[in-house]
Structure formats: structure tokens, C-alpha cells
Amino acid sequence: MNSRVNQTICKTFVMVLMWHTLFFLAGCWDRREVNDVAIVLSTGIDYYNENEIELSVEIVIPETMSAAIKEGGGAPGSRTSFVESATGETMAAARSKLQQKIARHLFWGHGSATVVGEELAEKGIREHMDFFSRLPEARLRNNVFVCEGMAKDLISSLPHLEKSSSETLTELAQFQIGMDITMSELMQMFASETGGAALPMVTSISSKKDEGKMKDKTQLMLSGTAVFKGDKMIGTLDDSVTRGLLWVRNEIKSATITVDVEEGEGKVTGEMIRSYTKLIPRIENETWKITINCKVEDDVIQNASTLDLRDPKSMRMLERKIEERIEGRIKEAVEEVQQEMRVDIFNFHRSFQRKYTKEWQSAKVKWDEIFPNVEIDYEIDVKILRPGLSTDPPAVPKSEVEAI
Template identity: 65%
Template sequence: MNSFHIPKISKTLLVILLSILLSLVIGCWDRREINDIAIVLSTGIDYINEDEIELSVEIVMPEEMAGHIGEGGRGGDRSTFVESATGVTMADARSKLQQKLSRFLFWGHAENTVIGEKLAEKGIREHLDFFSRMPETRLRNWVFVSEGKAKDLISSLPHLENSAAATFIELSEFQIGMNVTMKDLMQMLKSDTGGAALPIFESLPPKKEKGKLEGRFQPYLSGTAVFKDDKMIGKLNDEVSRGLLWIRDEIHYATVTVDVEEEGATGKVSLELIRSHTELIPKIKNNKWSMILKIYAEDDVIQNASHLDLRNPDFIKMIETKMEEAIEERIKLVVEQVQKQMKVDIFNFNESFQRHYTKEWQTAKKNWDEIFPEIEIEYIIEAAVLRPGTSTTPSAVPERELKDE
């Protein structure tokens, strides 16, 4: 033991030496240079057969994309590519996918998850766990269902953006349709009633059109997918989806056109929504469940295609009434389809009952599926036209044809 001899080093030197050695030992273990990662922009999941799913990812080719940004784009070239692999689970498919790529798959920038239509019909719950468990993925990425295969949708090359992913993000942030994040979806599926709704994206068929580049597809929002538990049970088309947004208080952009029928001045007036507020007021009376839908919407006139002089407040009142009717009509459309036919609560009625009638809810939640279709909906809609726009009279109409009384 005597042979083991520590040379005399002062304490400070020892501390410095140790900290250098320690940082060399503990440091760098998860170092991953920016050139060693494959940046995933969107993820697509498709159903193959009973056992397998196909995982497709849209990956950036950085130099191509930076070239696009710097040089103003090279027509027809892709700056992303799509790679896919099949597997029993998401994680399995991912490891198979990794084998095909020379760089490490990096999900930190994936902002879209596309679920193939078929997979949506078969059930999605088991696959979502991957997103909640993996630390890299963002819980705030947008989730939607694709019309057809998810792989095809993320492979589409849009006209304006330089990747399909960018189009999805822009459209989602535009808020013209529903926008659901991964976190929202998980919450919806975890709720007592298990109803969920996701936007549907569709890629326009590659038909020849003037002014459009061949081989470019334009993805667009085409409606809403309705989920019961974790399976898609139906679709709402674009128009009906708008009604859903009114109920869920998620409407931000709406242009409503109303017909005016005044003697000598029949025509159409278009209104644009400035802001709206929807309130759900639940009522239980004599064991009868009902819901008051209270909507207040403020609008501007953006087009006056009639001969009405909008300086007259009577006309404004009339337009407001028409507007209220139009909104109610839109909402009734979705109520009919969702409440009566699909019988899934994607209106958030359950939440507001739970909040206002906690006791009743505890017993009712088990048979909510039976109660929900029976809920009576009462509409209290108030529309206000704030401004008739910058021109007071229809600009291209002669004075004498104008109806101002």
C-alpha cells in the first residue's frame, strides 16, 4: 500500500483539474450537431392492415430549402422529401424509418400530425401515446385527418409555401376551420364523453389548370371529422363545419351574405364578422335538459349589392335580423347532423353542464349518449352591424334608384 503515493497538489489546483476532467466526462453525451439531424416537419400515420401502420415523415433538405429562401425559389424542385416505414406500433415504425436515414430523426420542429382517413376509422388512441411520451415531440402540434392517405397529403407540393407542412401550419393559424392541437385531442379523448372533432385536409386533384404548375397540389381545409371515442364516425362538410365553429365559440372569420327583400331594392348584402361571443347556458328543469345558445356577433358591411341606402337605421335593423336568422340556420344545420344523427357531443355541452350542474352530471355522465341527443337547444342570437363601411351609399347606383326610406 505504501507504493501508492499521491503527489502533493494544492486544493485549488485539484478543484480546477477535477472540474475540467468532470466536464469532459459528463459533457457532450447528447451532443448532436445541427448537421446530424433530419428535421421532421410533418408526420403522417396510415393504416396498412390489422397489425401494421405506416409512418411517413416530411423531412427538410436544408440546403435546398435555404436555396429556396435565398434565391426566390426554383420551380418544381422539392425542398422536402417524404420517407416512410411500416411497423407494428409508432415506435416500431420509427426505428425502421431511422434505418433508412443517415441522420437522426428530430421531431422538435414537427408541427403537424396527419392521421390517415382509414386509420381514423379504425381508432387512433394507441398511437397518440407515442406523442405524449416522447420528449422531443411538441404537444402543441396541429392534428388533422386527411382525405385519403396521409402519406399522399404530406407529399403534396403546394404553390405558395415550400413544404406541405408550411401550408398546414398557415391554414391552421388562419383559424378559418377548427384547429386542434395534440394536447387538445388528448384532452377530448380523455373526457367523460369521448367525443372529438378534427379538421380534415384534402389535396386538390392534379387537374390541369391555367396558371398552375403541374405536379403541384394545393392542400386545403375541407371539413371536420367527428370522432366517437377514438374512432371517426362521420364527416361534416365545409359549410356545416362553420356552424360547429359558431357553437364552439371558435369562429374568427365569417362572411355572411343575406338577402334583403324590400320593395324596389331587392339584392344581397355581405357582412364580415368583427368579433363574436358564444355563451352556453345549460338548464335542467323538471328533469328536462336544455341548452341556451347565446351568440352576440358584431359585423361590418363589406358589400352592398342592393339599392338600399344603409344610412337609414331601419335598414340596418332589418339586416341585423336577417343576419341573426342566417346564423341560426347555419347552426341548426350542424345540430341536426351531429346531435341527431351522429349523437356525439362535440359542442362542449358536457363541460358546461358539468360546471353548472355538478351533482346531476355525476349521475348523468354514464348515459350521456342518451341524454345528449334529447337536449333542446334554444337560440338567442344577437347580431349588430356596427358600420356600414366607408361608403354610405352603394357607389355604382344612381341617386334616383336609391331607396332610402
């Protein structure tokens, strides 16, 4: 009898407890419907005047986006977004003015790209990036770019293949032919002890107007790297030097290298399969040195020479040629950045910091003086794994195929 009473009391207690937990459940008073938000795809920040910046946002047009999805992606180059702008003394002030122009709540959670105008980049961007780190909705994984000219014009462009400029910028970053820097990584660069940073440069090229639609199509393309000292842009690197920079930073994901083969009277092209770069620091007699050790595996994708790739000596000669070409690209990048820019965007300081912790504590305050004098050694090792299904060049008589 007592057992049954105890069970009844326990059940009653549990039911009362469950009932009371309902009071702690979140309500729907702060709900936000999809129809009430304006989704921001990309952001552009430009210098406006001495006291103000201009904030531009690319916003989805829901009706056209829905139509594009129903039609299987929609026609390339059709407008599925629009750009709205506002000025302010700070990013927060500009955002507030921008919200006044938009009937829906600006939602930043889907933003995939942030573009900074060149003029603003030269004046400093740290305080403007601080806005994104404090905005709860903002994604710190979105890609950051510096553009030639106005960021507003670039995010307003009508791409050839994608439905919006934000999609094109995201694809360019993922393709990894240039630097791929997120907002989170940029903030880490600014917070580093050396203060060096680098961002991909992007530019737009207008093409002929669409027949019948009379709209300018625009091609967006990466155009090198913007180099920062502190939070100010101090110069740019062209595409060739950028490739060398990627080799040093171990961020190269694809590379096609063509070399002249005097012995075979022609050219041979190799394609990188994989690559690994290791920075080996050392301090000898108070001289700071670093070795750039790069191991590369290649395939031969074209043999436009009379070189016989079946011959081991020919293969080794070809590997040396590719090693020389890679070393040349890396040297070009190191010399320009180390001697002209004089800012460490190679992350040499991290290698020294890990290995020589004690020495680094006293050296970090004068790293700007040490970095230009760091001695560089190069160790490039290329292995060709696959010379191709046909080791003999096509359309060349066997009698003319040469071995070394």
C-alpha cells in the same frame, strides 16, 4: 493578522469549491450536431394491413433549404423535402424501421403537422397518438388532421405557394377557416368523460404539371370536419356545417355573410369583426336545456341592393337578416351532430359540469343518452357597427334608394 489569514482561507475554500463544481458540469459526450440529424417536418400515419400501420415522415433536404433561404425563400413549388416510409405493428416499431433507412438521427422537435389517413381514423387512433405523448422530442402543439385517402400521398404533395406540405398545413390551421386542433388538445378530448372529438379534414387537388419540370403541383385545402366517438371516426361534416360548429364552440375567427334583401331588391354582405358565444345550461323538471347565446359585430363590406343604410329601420332589418342566417347555420350543425352523430363535440357537457357539479356526477355515465335530448334555445344578437363610407349603393340614382 488573523483577519488577513481568515480572508486567505475563505478565498482558498471558494476556489477549491469552484474547481470541484466543474466535475458536475455536463460534458459533450452526447452532443448531436446539426449535420447529424434529419429534421422531421410532418408525419403521416396510414392503415397498412390488419397487423401493421405505415408511418411516413417528411424530412428536410438541407442543401435545397439553404439555397431557398439564400434566394429569399426560393421558388414556390420547388422541392425542399422528401418523404420516407416504413411499416410496423406499432408506431414505435415503424419508427425503428424508419430510422434504419435514414443515415441521420430522426429529430421530431420541429414537426408542425400530423396527418392521419381516413381508413386508419375509422379503425381507431388513440394508441398511435400515445406514441407522440411519450416521445420526448415530439411537439404536442403540432396540428393534427384527417385526410381523404392516404396520409403518405398528402404529405408528399408539392404545394403551389409554400416550400413543403407541412408549411401549407400550418398556414391552413392558422388561417382559422376550419377547426384548429393540436396534439395536446386531441389527447384532452380522448381523455374527456364524454369521449367526443373532432379534427379538421384536409384534401389535395392535383393541378397541371409544371412546364419544363414535369412535376405535379398540388393544392391542399380544408374540407370539413372528421367526427370521432371514442377514438374512431364515425362521420364527417361538410364546410357549411363546420362553420356552424365553430360558432357554437366560440372558435369562429372570420365570417362573411350575404343576405337577400327583398325590400332593397338585391344582396348585402357583412363581414364579422368579432364574435362571442356563450353556452348557458339549465336543468328544469329533469329536462336538460342549453341556450346558445351569440353576440356578433359586423361591418357592411358590399351593398348590392337599393337599401338605404342611413335609415335605422333598414339597419335593424339587415341585422335581423344576418341573425337569421347565423342561427340557420348553427341549427344545421346542432341537428346533424346531435341527432345523426349523437356525440357531444360542442362541449355542452363542460357547461353542465361547471354549473351542475352534483347532477353531473350521476349523468356523465349516461351522457350519450342525455345529449341527443338536450333542448336547444338560440339567442343571436348582431350589431352592424360600420355600414361603410358610402351608405348609398354606388351607381344607383338617389331616387331609387329605398328606406323602410
